[in-house]
Amino acid sequence: MNQYNILLDGAKMPDAWYNVAADLPTPVPPPLHPGTHQPLGPDDLAALFPMNLIEQEMSQERHISIPGEIMDAYRLWRPTPLRRAYRLEKALDTPAKIYYKNESVSPSGSHKLNTAVAQAYYNQVSGVEALSTETGAGQWGTALSIACSMFGMKCSVYMVKVSFEQKPYRRTLMQTYGADVTPSPSDTTNAGRAFLEKYPDSTGSLGMAISEAVEVAATSGGKIKYSLGSVLNHVLLHQTIIGEEAKMQMESVGAYPDVVIGCCGGGSNFAGIAFPYMQDKLTQGKDIDVVAVEPTACPTLTRGVYAYDFGDTGELTPLLIQYTLGHNFVPPAIHAGGLRYHGVASLVAHLVKSGDVRAEAYHQNPVFEAGLTFAQAEGIVPAPESCHAIKAAIDAALACRESGEGKTILFNLSGHGHFDMSSYAAYFSGGLTDYDLEQKIIEQAVAEVPKV
Amino acid sequence: MNQYNILLDGAKMPDAWYNVAADLPTPVPPPLHPGTHQPLGPDDLAALFPMNLIEQEMSQERHISIPGEIMDAYRLWRPTPLRRAYRLEKALDTPAKIYYKNESVSPSGSHKLNTAVAQAYYNQVSGVEALSTETGAGQWGTALSIACSMFGMKCSVYMVKVSFEQKPYRRTLMQTYGADVTPSPSDTTNAGRAFLEKYPDSTGSLGMAISEAVEVAATSGGKIKYSLGSVLNHVLLHQTIIGEEAKMQMESVGAYPDVVIGCCGGGSNFAGIAFPYMQDKLTQGKDIDVVAVEPTACPTLTRGVYAYDFGDTGELTPLLIQYTLGHNFVPPAIHAGGLRYHGVASLVAHLVKSGDVRAEAYHQNPVFEAGLTFAQAEGIVPAPESCHAIKAAIDAALACRESGEGKTILFNLSGHGHFDMSSYAAYFSGGLTDYDLEQKIIEQAVAEVPKV
Numbered sequence: 001m002n003q004y005n006i007l008l009d010g011a012k013m014p015d016a017w018y019n020v021a022a023d024l025p026t027p028v029p030p031p032l033h034p035g036t037h038q039p040l041g042p043d044d045l046a047a048l049f050p051m052n053l054i055e056q057e058m059s060q061e062r063h064i065s066i067p068g069e070i071m072d073a074y075r076l077w078r079p080t081p082l083r084r085a086y087r088l089e090k091a092l093d094t095p096a097k098i099y100y101k102n103e104s105v106s107p108s109g110s111h112k113l114n115t116a117v118a119q120a121y122y123n124q125v126s127g128v129e130a131l132s133t134e135t136g137a138g139q140w141g142t143a144l145s146i147a148c149s150m151f152g153m154k155c156s157v158y159m160v161k162v163s164f165e166q167k168p169y170r171r172t173l174m175q176t177y178g179a180d181v182t183p184s185p186s187d188t189t190n191a192g193r194a195f196l197e198k199y200p201d202s203t204g205s206l207g208m209a210i211s212e213a214v215e216v217a218a219t220s221g222g223k224i225k226y227s228l229g230s231v232l233n234h235v236l237l238h239q240t241i242i243g244e245e246a247k248m249q250m251e252s253v254g255a256y257p258d259v260v261i262g263c264c265g266g267g268s269n270f271a272g273i274a275f276p277y278m279q280d281k282l283t284q285g286k287d288i289d290v291v292a293v294e295p296t297a298c299p300t301l302t303r304g305v306y307a308y309d310f311g312d313t314g315e316l317t318p319l320l321i322q323y324t325l326g327h328n329f330v331p332p333a334i335h336a337g338g339l340r341y342h343g344v345a346s347l348v349a350h351l352v353k354s355g356d357v358r359a360e361a362y363h364q365n366p367v368f369e370a371g372l373t374f375a376q377a378e379g380i381v382p383a384p385e386s387c388h389a390i391k392a393a394i395d396a397a398l399a400c401r402e403s404g405e406g407k408t409i410l411f412n413l414s415g416h417g418h419f420d421m422s423s424y425a426a427y428f429s430g431g432l433t434d435y436d437l438e439q440k441i442i443e444q445a446v447a448e449v450p451k452v
Numbered sequence: 453m454n455q456y457n458i459l460l461d462g463a464k465m466p467d468a469w470y471n472v473a474a475d476l477p478t479p480v481p482p483p484l485h486p487g488t489h490q491p492l493g494p495d496d497l498a499a500l501f502p503m504n505l506i507e508q509e510m511s512q513e514r515h516i517s518i519p520g521e522i523m524d525a526y527r528l529w530r531p532t533p534l535r536r537a538y539r540l541e542k543a544l545d546t547p548a549k550i551y552y553k554n555e556s557v558s559p560s561g562s563h564k565l566n567t568a569v570a571q572a573y574y575n576q577v578s579g580v581e582a583l584s585t586e587t588g589a590g591q592w593g594t595a596l597s598i599a600c601s602m603f604g605m606k607c608s609v610y611m612v613k614v615s616f617e618q619k620p621y622r623r624t625l626m627q628t629y630g631a632d633v634t635p636s637p638s639d640t641t642n643a644g645r646a647f648l649e650k651y652p653d654s655t656g657s658l659g660m661a662i663s664e665a666v667e668v669a670a671t672s673g674g675k676i677k678y679s680l681g682s683v684l685n686h687v688l689l690h691q692t693i694i695g696e697e698a699k700m701q702m703e704s705v706g707a708y709p710d711v712v713i714g715c716c717g718g719g720s721n722f723a724g725i726a727f728p729y730m731q732d733k734l735t736q737g738k739d740i741d742v743v744a745v746e747p748t749a750c751p752t753l754t755r756g757v758y759a760y761d762f763g764d765t766g767e768l769t770p771l772l773i774q775y776t777l778g779h780n781f782v783p784p785a786i787h788a789g790g791l792r793y794h795g796v797a798s799l800v801a802h803l804v805k806s807g808d809v810r811a812e813a814y815h816q817n818p819v820f821e822a823g824l825t826f827a828q829a830e831g832i833v834p835a836p837e838s839c840h841a842i843k844a845a846i847d848a849a850l851a852c853r854e855s856g857e858g859k860t861i862l863f864n865l866s867g868h869g870h871f872d873m874s875s876y877a878a879y880f881s882g883g884l885t886d887y888d889l890e891q892k893i894i895e896q897a898v899a900e901v902p903k904v
Contacts (some may be wrong), residue, residue, distance in 0.1 A: 107829075149827075378559075422624075428624070
């Protein structure tokens with residue numbers, strides 16, 4: 001009997017992550033060294049990551065066992081509920097069956113904690129004493145702060161200065177878990193000082209915060225490593241606990257999805273819910289409509305190019321194959337901060353390129369409207385990012401109402417919106433803009449993708 | 453198979469609330485009419501509450517079945533997890549076993565939703581179209597907003613003006629669920645207008661907000677009823693789902709508590725966890741230390757008098773037997789807003805008076821310190837109110853470390869602190885005051901208790 005999360009009849013959990021790389025018909029083109037353009041070896045990453053995570057990053061194993069210590073940490077909030085959205089179905093008057101996986105119940109309020117505890121664990125057993133990272137809106141920084149607190153490690157978070165000042169509650173939340181939170185650019189790194197000298201009034205950017213966090217790790221002599229919350233293979237791998245668990249839960253009630261939906265920024269929560277079902281689609285030919293949802297204001301998958309590009313504006317990271325709007329692209333200030341990324345994970349890009357995953361883009365006003373419909377029916381206020389998945393699920397359910405089909409729809413509720421109420425207030429007051437990007441702007445941004 | 457909250461092996465839930473009134477050795481002195489001082493009859497309450505809730509308020513039945521519609525609503529988040537706090541035990545190096553019931557996973561973020569959905573249901577089936585209520589910090593207003601949205605009713609919340617302005621996110625959260633939120637005092641009621649005329653710059657009080665919400669119901673011709681989030685018998689009754697569920701869950705792992713702890717303001721979350729165990733203590737003579745924890749700054753149970761008193765400053769409510777600091781007592785501005793109440797539920801007072809429940813009081817700095825210890829061990833940031841229960845649980849566990857006893861400790865985590873981060877920030881900056889009330893101040897406040 002699992003005594004961490006007593007659910008009367010016990011609570012089974014998957015004990016392995018799923019690695020979609022093992023089932024791809026064609027391999028993903030490898031990451032390239034930013035200087036030489038040659039494929040990266042493990043040693044090229046050793047300054048930033050411990051070797052056990054580098055091995056996962058490059059692994060072709062289909063399943064990777066979850067260590068007991070991580071299972072114990074997962075049991076603080078996992079298994080997360082899989083819910084049938086009966087009230088939402090009724091509100092939409094649809095014959096569709098809507099299910100959602102509720103990742104908002106994690107202590108950090110989002111799916112991000114699934115990889116944060118794994119990364120903290122693998123670093124701790126490698127003798128690493130502290131992790132450095134960057135955060136924009138704060139979901140990732142919160143998750144890594146909790147994970148480090150669980151494994152007795154220090155955590156340094158470089159938070160984009162404008163968010164540090166506008167979201168004091170997120171900052172306080174991270175401090176509650178014992179993290180050091182520094183507004184970026186800061187005077188604590190060479191990169192930060194150089195930036196402050198050039199632009200003394202800078203409000204920061206995610207690219208600059210990445211540079212600071214990377215510098216802290218790279219110059220620490222191995223005591224501090226760097227941690228990233230999305231995009232990389234091992235990050236997506238850890239998130240597959242979501243979909244593996246959903247499959248067990250759906251099976252326990254005799255259900256199987258016709259449609260699987262996740263919102264998509266860097267790609268981690270989308271991969272989490274979708275990849276375990278991709279296995280069935282790729283290896284058994286299951287007919288599933290797998291949908292990645294992005295904002296129209298940052299249309300990486302729907303209007304970007306498939307190419308090698310940098311992960312950051314500072315051109316410090318390896319070159320990864322991806323859909324990209326160009327690494328200097330700055331999306332409009334939409335409220336789904338977690339979806340404002342110029343690129344996407346290689347694994348997700350590869351599956352969109354092959355046609356196995358379909359991408360859709362939505363404007364933010366209808367996205368918030370969908371979020372409200374969901375909140376009033378199901379009680380949970382969703383994060384703006386998650387509202388994108390909800391919008392796609394509602395549209396699929398309404399299409400069923402038109403066609404009379406009783407499809408089974410599954411989406412991932414990646415997080416709650418408790419720290420996004422200012423965005424809802426802006427929506428209520430009519431203050432949200434739906435941005436249509438001119439083709440010229442996209443072409444200019446994409447022109448800066450490096451020629452490889 | 454319950455498909456609302458699929459937990460792999462199903463999820464049993466209690467199907468009845470427990471009414472401690474059935475097992476008291478002596479009956480609780482009845483509520484009195486504020487004018488005549490005669491015991492109240494059902495008709496005296498009919499302007500404010502529907503008859504089905506009035507019957508529950510006066511019931512002596514031991515168990516009251518939970519209607520299917522309320523069970524369906526509960527299944528949106530219930531059963532809530534019962535967790536063994538292994539990490540906290542390890543951090544405290546204690547032989548004690550610590551369990552907590554996690555009510556923070558409800559969509560409203562606290563236990564308040566347990567009675568909100570019940571009250572909304574009973575009103576809806578009575579033909580009531582809307583509910584009015586007051587809220588201070590916002591936990592109760594949030595819960596009733598969700599409940600009304602679930603049952604297709606309108607909800608009017610009078611929010612103390614200073615909180616309305618200081619806690620815009622709480623206000624937005626209620627609006628997300630479709631509630632009307634009005635800062636009190638307002639120009640929408642006679643009571644509010646009179647107050648504004650007398651004190652144009654008033655920042656409001658809970659007493660005034662109650663008067664406005666009551667007036668809206670009383671003058672609606674039966675279309676609108678009033679709803680209260682604590683103190684009354686039927687409110688405490690609905691909260692016993694917490695303790696009934698905990699008993700089933702503890703039993704499933706062969707555990708039984710030596711100590712049961714809840715924080716105590718009006719008394720609803722304390723009653724929720726404690727009353728089902730009080731049944732064992734009262735009818736089977738079980739040796740359980742049942743502890744109600746309050747703030748030193750509002751020491752109702754530890755320094756108040758046992759007497760009949762009003763529930764509000766406006767002297768509009770019936771007279772209830774209780775421990776009270778006097779209905780005009782205004783506690784210092786501590787951060788646990790939900791525990792700043794001059795009185796307490798009659799049922800709780802009766803059990804403290806009889807010695808079956810023990811009361812403890814704590815200062816807010818050690819209470820926040822306990823909350824931090826819990827957050828860093830278990831991952832969840834607790835509400836300031838809940839931190840009081842955590843402090844008592846930690847003290848009990850540390851006493852076990854001294855004595856070597858392996859006691860089993862159970863406490864109720866009544867809510868999360870996602871909307872209380874400004875309080876944590878104040879604690880971090882050293883800005884919290886530990887208030888010791890002079891005996892003279894208590895005596896002056898208590899002198900205003902009416903002579904009955």
